[in-house]
Amino acid sequence: MTVRDVSNEVVAREYAAPLPDVPSADVKRVYLSLLHVHLPLLADANVINYDPDRGVIEDINLEAVEPLLSTVTADESSTEPAR
Numbered sequence: 001m002t003v004r005d006v007s008n009e010v011v012a013r014e015y016a017a018p019l020p021d022v023p024s025a026d027v028k029r030v031y032l033s034l035l036h037v038h039l040p041l042l043a044d045a046n047v048i049n050y051d052p053d054r055g056v057i058e059d060i061n062l063e064a065v066e067p068l069l070s071t072v073t074a075d076e077s078s079t080e081p082a083r
Contacts, residue, residue, distance in 0.1 A: 007031040
């Protein structure tokens with residue numbers, strides 16, 4: 001999948017809205033954050049195989065992701081959402 005595909009999915013989930021309904025500045029913010037921060041960190045942690053020259057994420061190491069997801073789920077269920 002491409003960085004753009006992932007970015008669009010993150011935006012849609014973060015805003016709980018179709019992509020055309022999200023302000024373009026917010027779409028750009030998410031894209032740049034993924035491109036320069038999150039994807040390189042995940043690649044360095046061997047969670048994903050990311051080719052920054054092609055802008056492609058080729059594999060996801062689900063075994064590495066699973067413990068992180070269970071931690072996030074536990075944290076979310078134990079705290080009140082920010083208002």
